[in-house]
Amino acid sequence: MRLLHRDIDRDGVGTITLLPEELEDMWHAYNLIAVGDHVRATTLRKVQQSSSTGSVKNERVRLTLTIAVENIDFEAEAGVLRLKGTNVSESQHVKMGAYHTIDLEMNRKFTLQKTEWDAIALERVETATNPARTADVAAVIMAEGLAQVCLITSSMTIVRQRVESTIPRKRKGSASLHDKALNKFYENVMQGILRHVNFEIIKCVIIASPGFVREQFFEYMNAEAIRRDIKLLIEHKSKFVLVHSSSGHKHSLKEVLSDPNVAPRLAETKAAGEVKALDEFFEMMRNDSDRAFYGYNDIVIADSRMAVQSLLLTDELFRASNIATRKKYVQLVESVREHGGDVKICSALHVSGEQLKQLGGVAAVLRFPLPDVGGDEESEEEEEGADKDGQSSSSEAEPKP
DSSP states (O other): OEEEEEEEOTTSOEEEEEEOOSHHHHHHHHHHOOTTOEEEEEEEEEEEEEOTTSOEEEEEEEEEEEEEEEEEEEETTTTEEEEEEEEOSOOSSSOTTOEEEEEEOTTOOEEEEESOOOHHHHHHHHHHHOGGGTOOEEEEEEETTEEEEEEEOSSOEEEEEEEEOOOOOOOTTOHHHHHHHHHHHHHHHHHHHHHHOOTTTOOEEEEEESTTHHHHHHHHHHHHHHHHTOHHHHHTGGGEEEEEOSOSSGGGHHHHHTOTTTGGGGTTSHHHHHHHHHHHHHHHHHHOGGGEEESHHHHHHHHHTTOEEEEEEEGGGGGOSOHHHHHHHHHHHHHHHHTTOEEEEEOTTSHHHHHHHTTTSEEEEESSOOTTOOOOHHHHHHHHHHHHHTSOHHHHOOOOO
């Protein structure tokens, strides 16, 4: 996602213009846009055109409209975000207040206006537009003469650099040309790692290839790091893990990440952090239930006593059309962070998000037990019911995995 323009005042009112570039960017857009927001984008509209002879014909005209969003529908597989609402901008072809549907697609910019850009929405923009700051896994998928340096977040994979070189075949009398070209290729890959991998954030660097290319490259990189005293590579050597892949293309990354040798190395990354945090919550419920709370009311009480160690929420709580509902969860997130707690917002498309939804969408592990805080299940259910009543059918519609 590319940030094209940002104009937000101190009160949180303003607009942001974004350009989705990948399929995952549409998921971020779905999480950003809420019922009541204004969205401006180019769209097609069927209009009637009258000729000089009086005949009338229907034509599809491309124009730019701003609509007040009333309904949101996301087709996850196609990457299409469909917004329905009333026109709020002057147009030659569409009357003010007339209904129109805008399809947001990749590589087509849109401007989003909110009456209040809260901390969660701004955090989502930061995550979507600066993926390198949140990626904690890197991967180099390579074959002889081809390599791709990738960054992996919990929701997307970004190819930061593609390295291609022509490697002559190793023939009798021309071995030096082959070795020279191969070393130059390895050098370019190593420079790509140094340029794009932030070792302060990255916890694991996967090097995958068919054959012995990964071992040969890793040997070259280590030798050069020692010879040139590249401390960054020497100090973080333990973060590298070598894995077999069927090819040097990006699609091989799926098989690499499912490799049983890689899973333990990914255990501490953000991609696996949400699942681990939820497992810890259920473990705490079994062993010390006074330190495992779920439901908004009890967690607010626990937070007021600075007892929340980790807070888990589903991202759909921040898509509620009821402004008061969104605001109370935003305030809870900010308060827990101010008190030193860790916050994880789980995607509704992940297993962790689906499990958390069954608990009402919010759960917490406490620093110390609070046996005097008991969940008033009836009042909790009434409040959850009120929140759901305040949401439109569009906010309840979830994309199918």
